[in-house]
Amino acid sequence: MPRSRRDRGHQAPRTEERPMVDARSATTGCLAGVRILDLTQFEAGPSCTEALAWLGAEVVKVENPKGGDPGRTSFRSGPGQDSWYFLLFNANKKSITLNLKSPRGIALVNDLARKADVFVENFAPGAIERLGLGYDAIRKVNPGIIYAQVKGFGTGSPFEDNLAFDMIAQACGGIMSVSGERDGPPVKPGATLGDTGTGMLLAISVLGALYRRKGTGQGERLEIAMQDAMLHYIRVCFAAQATSGRPAERAGAKLASGGNPPCGIYPCKPGGPNDYVYIYTSRANPAHWHRLLQVIGREDLIGNPQYETGLARTEHEPQIDEMISAWTRQRDKNEAMRILGAAGIPAGAVLDTGELQNDPSFEKRGIMQTIQHPACGPFKMPAWPVRHDGAPPPVKPAPLLGEHTGDVLGAWLGLSADDVKGLRRDGVI
Amino acid sequence: MPRSRRDRGHQAPRTEERPMVDARSATTGCLAGVRILDLTQFEAGPSCTEALAWLGAEVVKVENPKGGDPGRTSFRSGPGQDSWYFLLFNANKKSITLNLKSPRGIALVNDLARKADVFVENFAPGAIERLGLGYDAIRKVNPGIIYAQVKGFGTGSPFEDNLAFDMIAQACGGIMSVSGERDGPPVKPGATLGDTGTGMLLAISVLGALYRRKGTGQGERLEIAMQDAMLHYIRVCFAAQATSGRPAERAGAKLASGGNPPCGIYPCKPGGPNDYVYIYTSRANPAHWHRLLQVIGREDLIGNPQYETGLARTEHEPQIDEMISAWTRQRDKNEAMRILGAAGIPAGAVLDTGELQNDPSFEKRGIMQTIQHPACGPFKMPAWPVRHDGAPPPVKPAPLLGEHTGDVLGAWLGLSADDVKGLRRDGVI
Numbered sequence: 001m002p003r004s005r006r007d008r009g010h011q012a013p014r015t016e017e018r019p020m021v022d023a024r025s026a027t028t029g030c031l032a033g034v035r036i037l038d039l040t041q042f043e044a045g046p047s048c049t050e051a052l053a054w055l056g057a058e059v060v061k062v063e064n065p066k067g068g069d070p071g072r073t074s075f076r077s078g079p080g081q082d083s084w085y086f087l088l089f090n091a092n093k094k095s096i097t098l099n100l101k102s103p104r105g106i107a108l109v110n111d112l113a114r115k116a117d118v119f120v121e122n123f124a125p126g127a128i129e130r131l132g133l134g135y136d137a138i139r140k141v142n143p144g145i146i147y148a149q150v151k152g153f154g155t156g157s158p159f160e161d162n163l164a165f166d167m168i169a170q171a172c173g174g175i176m177s178v179s180g181e182r183d184g185p186p187v188k189p190g191a192t193l194g195d196t197g198t199g200m201l202l203a204i205s206v207l208g209a210l211y212r213r214k215g216t217g218q219g220e221r222l223e224i225a226m227q228d229a230m231l232h233y234i235r236v237c238f239a240a241q242a243t244s245g246r247p248a249e250r251a252g253a254k255l256a257s258g259g260n261p262p263c264g265i266y267p268c269k270p271g272g273p274n275d276y277v278y279i280y281t282s283r284a285n286p287a288h289w290h291r292l293l294q295v296i297g298r299e300d301l302i303g304n305p306q307y308e309t310g311l312a313r314t315e316h317e318p319q320i321d322e323m324i325s326a327w328t329r330q331r332d333k334n335e336a337m338r339i340l341g342a343a344g345i346p347a348g349a350v351l352d353t354g355e356l357q358n359d360p361s362f363e364k365r366g367i368m369q370t371i372q373h374p375a376c377g378p379f380k381m382p383a384w385p386v387r388h389d390g391a392p393p394p395v396k397p398a399p400l401l402g403e404h405t406g407d408v409l410g411a412w413l414g415l416s417a418d419d420v421k422g423l424r425r426d427g428v429i
Numbered sequence: 430m431p432r433s434r435r436d437r438g439h440q441a442p443r444t445e446e447r448p449m450v451d452a453r454s455a456t457t458g459c460l461a462g463v464r465i466l467d468l469t470q471f472e473a474g475p476s477c478t479e480a481l482a483w484l485g486a487e488v489v490k491v492e493n494p495k496g497g498d499p500g501r502t503s504f505r506s507g508p509g510q511d512s513w514y515f516l517l518f519n520a521n522k523k524s525i526t527l528n529l530k531s532p533r534g535i536a537l538v539n540d541l542a543r544k545a546d547v548f549v550e551n552f553a554p555g556a557i558e559r560l561g562l563g564y565d566a567i568r569k570v571n572p573g574i575i576y577a578q579v580k581g582f583g584t585g586s587p588f589e590d591n592l593a594f595d596m597i598a599q600a601c602g603g604i605m606s607v608s609g610e611r612d613g614p615p616v617k618p619g620a621t622l623g624d625t626g627t628g629m630l631l632a633i634s635v636l637g638a639l640y641r642r643k644g645t646g647q648g649e650r651l652e653i654a655m656q657d658a659m660l661h662y663i664r665v666c667f668a669a670q671a672t673s674g675r676p677a678e679r680a681g682a683k684l685a686s687g688g689n690p691p692c693g694i695y696p697c698k699p700g701g702p703n704d705y706v707y708i709y710t711s712r713a714n715p716a717h718w719h720r721l722l723q724v725i726g727r728e729d730l731i732g733n734p735q736y737e738t739g740l741a742r743t744e745h746e747p748q749i750d751e752m753i754s755a756w757t758r759q760r761d762k763n764e765a766m767r768i769l770g771a772a773g774i775p776a777g778a779v780l781d782t783g784e785l786q787n788d789p790s791f792e793k794r795g796i797m798q799t800i801q802h803p804a805c806g807p808f809k810m811p812a813w814p815v816r817h818d819g820a821p822p823p824v825k826p827a828p829l830l831g832e833h834t835g836d837v838l839g840a841w842l843g844l845s846a847d848d849v850k851g852l853r854r855d856g857v858i
Contacts, residue, residue, distance in 0.1 A: 030637035030649075043665070055637035070713040077672055084671040088664045154816070156794045162770035163711075164777065167684070167692070171707035172766075172777035174785050176682065176694070178619025179608065186694060186705060186779050189618035190607025190677065190685035191662040197620075200629045201480075205815035207636035208459035208484035214643050220459075223816045227777075228796045231811035233620040235517045236472070237782050238811060242513040243506055247783035248619065250702075253605065255596070256619035263596070265605070265615060273679075276615060278600035282592075284499040337601075341591035348593065348601035348656075350615050353666050354676035356603050365585045367657045382660035382667060386634035387583070387652045 029056010029393065034210065035412070037109075037116040038062065038093065039133070041069040043166065043192060044150045044226060045122030046089040047199030052118075052206065053092035054384035054393045060116075060408050061090065061399065062109065065097040065429060068401040081376050087398045088381055091371065095399035096408050097429050100131055104428045108409070109133055114141045115412045117213070118206055122150035125161050135221050144219040146209045148202055154225035164226050169194030173230020178237045180250040187250075198229040253278070260310050261317040262292070265350060266328040268336055276350040277328055277336040283310060288345055295343050296327035371397040405429050458485010458822065463639060464841070466538070466545040467491065467522065468562070470498040472595065472621060473579045473655060474551030475518040476628030481547075481635065482521035483813035483822045489545075489837050490519065490828065491538065494526040494858060497830040510805050516827045517810055520800065524828035525837050526858050529560055533857045537838070538562055543570045544841045546642070547635055551579035554590045564650050573648040575638045577631055583654035593655050598623030602659020607666045609679040616679075627658040682707070689739050690746040691721070694779060695757040697765055705779040706757055706765040712739060717774055724772050725756040800826040834858050 034057040038049040046061075046069070053059040063069055075085040099105040110133075113119055119138055121128050128134055128149070135147045152164020153172075167188050170176050175194075180187035191197075202224045209220040231238070237248035237256050248256045253265040253276075260283050265276035281288035290302050301307055306316055313320055328336050333349035340347035351359075357380065362368040366387075370380040374397070383392045409415040409429075423429045463486040467478040475490075475498070482488040492498055504514040528534040539562075542548055548567055550557045557563055557578070564576045581593020582601075596617050599605050604623075609616035620626075631653045638649040660667070666677035666685050677685045682694040682705075689712050694705035710717035719731050730736050735745055742749055757765050762778035769776035780788075786809065791797040795816070799809040803826070812821045838844040838858075852858045 030634075030641040032641075034640075051633055055634070074712040075668060075672070084668040085665060088668055154790075154794050154796065157790050159766075159770055163773065163775040165709055165711065165775050167682075167707055167709055168775050168777035171694070171705075171779045174780055174782050175618065175620050176707075176779050177703045177781040180616060181610065181613060184610060184613070186682060186703060187609060187616055187618075188680075188682045188684070188707075189604065189616075189620065189622075190666050190679070191604050191618065191620075191622055191626075191659075192665050193618075193620055193622070193662065196662055196664070197626070197629075200633065201813075201815055203633050204480055204629065204636060205459075205484070205813075205817065207633060207640065209817070211463075211636065211640055211643065212459040212461075214640065221816075221818050224814055225796075228791070228794075228814040230620075231785060231791070231796065232814055233622065233625055234782065235625070235811055236514060236621050237619050238786065239504060239513040239517055241782045241786065242808070243504070247703075247781035250619070251617075253596075253615060253617045255617070265600070274606045274615060274676075276600075278596055278605075278617075280594055280596055282594065283503040337588075341588055344592065346592040346594050346597050348597035350600045350605050351603055352606040352676035353603050353663065353670045356660060357667065357670065361583075361586050362657070362660070365583050365657075367583065367654075367660065379671070382664055384630075384634075385653055385657040385661055386630055387650075388634065388638070389650050390652075 030388070031055045031057035034058065034118070035116045036060065036118045036120060037112050039119070039121040039123070039128070040150070041122065042071045043089055043195035044198045045120055046071065047196040048148070048150070048203045048206070049120055050089055050091060050093065051200065051203045051384065054395075056393070059093040060112070060404070061093050061095045062098050062112075063095055063401060065099055065402065065427070068095070068097070072401065077376065082398065082400075084379065087371070087373060087376060087379055090398035091381070092396045093399055094404035094408055095402055096405040097402035099428050102428050104423070104426070106132055108413075108428070110138070110141050111413050113138050113145060116142065116145060117210065118146045118148060120148045120206070124163055125151060139219060142219070144213060144217045146206060146213060146220050146222065148206050148222040149224070150198060150202060151223060151225040152227065154228050155223060157225065157227070159227075164194070166192045166194035166226075169198065169226035169230055173227045174234050174237065175230050178234055178248050178250055178256040181252045182250055184250070193230060193233055194226045197233055198224055198226045201229050201232060261313045262320050262324055264321065266321070266325050268328050268331055268333040270332070274350045274352045275333055277333045277340070278348045278350065279324060279340060280346045282346065289313070291343050291345050292324070292340070295340060295345065296324060298323060366392045369395040371395055373397040374400065402429070459817070460484045460486035463487065463547070464545045465489065465547045465549060466541050468548070468550040468552070468557070469579070470551065471500045472518055472624035473627045474549055475500065476625040477577070477579070477632045477635070478549050479518055479520060479522065480629065480632045480813065483824075485822070488522040489541070489833070490522045490524045491527050491541075492524055492830060494528055494831065494856070497524070497526070501830065506805065511827065511829075513808065516800070516802060516805060516808055519827035520810070521825045522828055523833035523837055524831055525834040526831035528857050531857050533852070533855070535561055537842075537857070539567070539570050540842050542567050542574060545571065545574060546639065547575045547577060549577045549635070553592055554580065568648060571648070573642060573646045575635060575642060575649050575651065577635050577651040578653075579627060579631060580652060580654040581656065583657050584652060586654065586656070588656075593623070595621045595623035595655075598627065598655035598659055602656045603663050603666065604659050607663055607677050607679055607685040610681045611679055613679070622659060622662055623655045626662055627653055627655045630658050630661060690742045691749050691753055693750065695750070695754050697757050697760055697762040699761070703779045703781045704762055706762045706769070707777045707779065708753060708769065709775045711775065718742070720772050721753070721769070721774050724769060724774065725753060727752060795821045798824040800824055802826040803829065831858070
């Protein structure tokens with residue numbers, strides 16, 4: 001199904017040589033001028049503030065002078081280097097160090113909060129209040145602030161004081177119960193839904209609150225719990241449960257929401273762990289099935305009542321899977337995807353992270369970008385995947401620990417170089 | 430680790446009887462006054478516009494007069510009823526019918542676009558341009574519009590003309606390669622990351638663009654591809670790959686990013702398919718491991734060098750898993766979670782959708798809300814999980830097909846009841 005080339009004139013020209021990341025609006029962010037005071041660590045909070053940084057907000061990460069965000073060092077990449085993990089979740093941010101065990105450090109957080117539009121934290125339950133930086137304290141110095149928190153379990157939950165990490169949220173939020181082989185144990189998806197999945201929902205609410213605040217100056221308190229956030233990503237399973245009356249089940253590579261064969265992965269040459277192609281035919285378009293029969297050389301079955309409807313195919317799923325496999329086994333996954341896709345059948349090769357990392361299309365289109373990090377060297381990493389006027393925003397390297405302490409204390413609070421030197425001497429920064 | 434009750438004064442009172450959904454700001458949305466013209470169907474697009482609707486935008490869903498969004502009927506719930514699936518992804522929206530095969534229908538879309546702040550679509554590749562509603566056409570009638578599209582594969586990708594659905598994106602975007610048992614085939618997580626995961630990222634960019642537009646009036650074109658969006662959710666796997674030099678692998682219930690034992694699910698009584706508790710001890714806090722040894726009655730091992738560091742535990746993972754299982758097997762998952770959580774150890778029961786649906790905490794806190802749908806009756810569904818000043822926004826039922834056609838054509842375009850009657854007679858709406 002070719003589409004008109006006419007409609008592409010407004011986009012950056014597609015050339016092999018020129019990455020698309022330098023298009024018009026990508027260099028100016030939507031959120032230019034927005035100040036985020038970022039007291040987050042690891043992933044759930046940092047993924048949220050990084051999304052805001054990618055859209056142009058000034059995100060100032062407040063870190064412990066002794067080592068900073070534990071994400072810098074908990075996942076080692078090399079001696080004395082920040083981890084790749086840290087680089088991935090903290091691009092485009094600034095870093096300042098502040099000693100939160102020092103009263104002057106806490107006072108500086110208050111001073112910075114007075115100048116900020118948004119305050120974000122994801123400490124363990126109760127920690128931010130024990131520091132004297134809870135919402136009631138911060139809104140006293142800045143009633144218009146948007147104060148955003150990530151919790152493991154929601155306020156009012158029987159588990160509100162419990163610790164949580166990504167995998168705990170995926171267990172308690174239903175994700176694992178619907179992921180895995182049909183008769184096997186629950187699986188934790190490799191995607192960090194408990195962290196980044198939560199961070200994205202909080203980013204949406206922060207942006208909604210910023211939009212209102214721009215008109216009214218109104219502050220707001222936002223809170224998201226990782227367990228609660230998980231329900232949002234398995235709503236099709238709640239639909240399946242409402243229909244069947246039973247909890248949604250695991251279904252391997254097929255659909256937890258119920259079958260619509262063909263739907264699943266089919267084995268390809270040469271038989272490695274990810275040598276499969278996913279094939280699906282839509283409920284809403286019966287033509288997909290007919291196209292598939294043509295591609296696999298089984299035109300003889302077009303119109304055959306044993307296979308013509310979704311219901312009939314559900315009854316003959318093993319036969320269908322076998323006839324498709326007979327075709328896919330003769331091909332590698334990329335070839336299978338090319339042929340099926342070109343014929344208008346929804347199909348996709350199962351690609352691993354190495355194949356994705358090395359696929360030139362991602363780099364050419366700016367979906368992956370290479371940063372030059374002063375300590376870690378060049379690193380190609382996934383960028384914000386939404387294209388704004390043709391290109392994703394450019395990625396800037398994650399900051400070194402305390403890289404912007406002087407700059408930010410100067411620009412936000414008017415402190416002089418001497419003031420900063422004094423704070424450093426006194427162990428405050 | 431108790432936290433101060435003092436900091437809760439600003440929230441709605443916590444009583445057993447009163448759900449938290451009627452707190453102050455929840456009834457007025459952050460995005461009040463924002464008009465979204467929504468030409469999306471199924472899930473990726475609708476999940477995006479629904480998030481905007483939950484935050485208070487006026488989302489007008491444009492549907493085919495003959496059956497509407499195929500999501501209404503592709504997943505049946507009952508005769509003549511909209512599917513639960515549809516209800517889940519279209520809450521708080523309005524619905525109008527417009528015949529896009531009629532020139533007058535297309536003209537009305539243009540008229541509505543002139544009045545809209547945002548236009549969103551997720552048709553198959555090229556379809557919106559063939560309708561004459563591509564970006565170049567729409568920005569002629571409204572240069573300040575934010576025009577947002579969901580694609581399966583990005584513009585410039587070798588697969589840009591291919592069809593995609595959630596599972597195709599999860600295959601081609603790396604998610605499946607890192608989900609499943611260590612020696613088993615790839616698994617498709619029950620979470621619909623390809624759809625809702627993509628929709629959330631687009632919502633963030635729409636909101637960023639709206640923020641800028643409020644100041645400058647500047648329009649913008651946004652595009653996200655489902656395949657590209659998947660990379661965003663497996664960035665820990667790219668970090669693992671950067672460290673190891675090999676593609677990230679599947680790890681069952683453990684971490685694709687590498688072990689830090691104990692980390693995984695442990696079997697509980699009575700041994701059903703989801704009778705497990707997830708237990709983790711943080712890399713950043715050695716106390717977790719000591720607390721765990723105390724809970725399971727193995728204080729004797731505190732300080733034992735065989736288990737004291739993450740590296741030592743990695744070498745003795747089978748022994749660790751066995752000693753923990755010996756304790757969990759004596760308990761049901763809820764009891765295990767209560768005991769471990771209260772001791773300050775990150776732990777969570779693997780909960781299924783039935784347990785989540787019936788957990789009173791979600792309803793009490795407004796994370797799940799019951800709608801009264803005029804045709805489908807009462808339906809308890811997950812709401813937007815971020816609490817704005819103490820409560821998630823209230824859920825209003827998804828619209829009936831064309832429920833708001835007259836209202837919206839009147840309010841946005843000034844059409845009279847007679848005009849609307851004429852359009853209906855002529856098959857335009």
